Amino acid sequence: MEVIESGIGEMIQPPDIDGFREWNRTQKTRKLVDKRMSEQEAISRFVYDGCYIGTELYGTVRCPMSVSRELVRQGKKDLRVCGQGVLELDLWMAAGLVKKLDITYIGLEVYGTSNALRRAVESGQIEKCVEWSNASISWRMKATAMGVPFLPARSMLGTDMIKYSSAKVIEDPFTGLKVCLLPALILDVAIIHVHRADRYGNAQIEGITGFGAEMARACKRLIISTEEIVDTDEIRKYPDRTIIPYFLVDAVVHAPFGSHPGEMAYVYGRDEPIIREWVEASKTAEGAKAYLDKYVYGVANHQEYMKLIGNERLSQLVEEREKRV
């Protein structure tokens, strides 16, 4: 089949789909094992320098912030990141931990461009940015989730997105249409924050699911942080709500307010003043460092972080949550 166009972007992680099958056969237990552990243990056991890592959803929405902060505390470096992020990836970049990016969007949304991203890329600290659209990166995970080496799509065509990605354009042998082929994306480690999980990792999400279902199926190691640990009986009562079955999961971290200062649909709203504090602080490298000193390095763990934020503030955020009406 003729390849019409090939992206010049680096293939940050080759789509070894048979290797992934073998991994799933030999490295992922089907036994019901209690996987509860702290942020510290999850990061030190499963995240390593140079690994290819991604988070879901993003920085201000159902984001694994407590686990992301712990990653910064442990200084895991030279990370190759599949990126789609707001606050979490900002923290990693501000701490100088990111080397390569499969990037789709990193910005502060309502507050504009990410200055942490600008500094890291414009200074050359991040060596490579390989470009993808949101659908493309999600479909790349979906390919892995399906166990196939690529998926065809009708995004990215005709633009510089193809050129600076590692996608290819071919003529579809069935219809003659030009299609974009997206290589399967296999993460070494994924981190996902959920509403509830049992001790084995069966996990349920309320509200939108982002690309959680796909990412959970496109990684070798999966760290779940959860607002609430529930009995397996609760999971079995509502099996239709489980989007991540336990055998995909390697670590279950109990992290109430784990998305703070981001929100958790139907549980708590986002903490606008703290988000604004990062927006202001991150305008300079010094400001970003001071923020990290206060909210990341200055506390030993998520429990201390919550104390720093304070019960009164956290209760207020619960009041401000989206309500089912």
Added chain:
Amino acid sequence: MTDQTYSKTELMICVAARLFQDGTTAFIGTGIPMLAAMLATKTSAPNLLPVFEFGGLGAILEDLPRAVGEARTFHRGILAAGICELMETAQRGFIDYGFLGGAQIDPYGNLNTVTIGEHDHPKARLPGSGGGNDVGSQCWMTVAIMQHDKRRFVPQVDFLTTPGYLSGPMARENAGLPVGTRPINVVSTLALMDYDDGPGGTYRMRLAATHPGVTVQEVIDNTGFELIIPEHVRVNDPPSDEELRLLREEIDPERFYI
């Protein structure tokens, strides 16, 4: 008419809001498109079905979303799904409109949200495509909403992120983009533009209507490429008192944008 004063941004939002058609589906990008969509649902398009890429479909837009994934994007919605579901809905032809922003736009409506300068050694690193490329590729009709100046309206974008008409007639079809998808309008702080895309047209951007108080020359002077100027250029209506009240009191009372 109204004698109230209003900002260029407020006017731009009002003109954009009037483009939403009632009873259609529309992908809403982050920022100004959200305000325009909210205003539309409170005025001329109460049955608009807003689509937010991370999974929210059919939300009742009571409070301004600050993120495309937050709960306000599926507040009392019809569907809270995931990104694949909604992007696939667009790919199979169900999404009528896409409303987007960008840092640069060229005469063919191509948008840049990736880098200013060389990609590998950029002068400025911008956030990236996000869903922008997908919306411009998959939605039937795309509307860009932009500040209007020469740095943003450029002869050639530094990085072609989101496809407009690419290089002109037939370029989208030749690239493999879904047949019949196209950019239709640009709403700026100075004017409303469309494209010379009739039979035999150049597919380049054309001035359609200036904002009240803005001259055609002012639009030309602030555009970094040759804009097609038709014989008759309409003037957009200024914001009505009701539009301004909705914007200031109900949509953005905390003044994130206006």
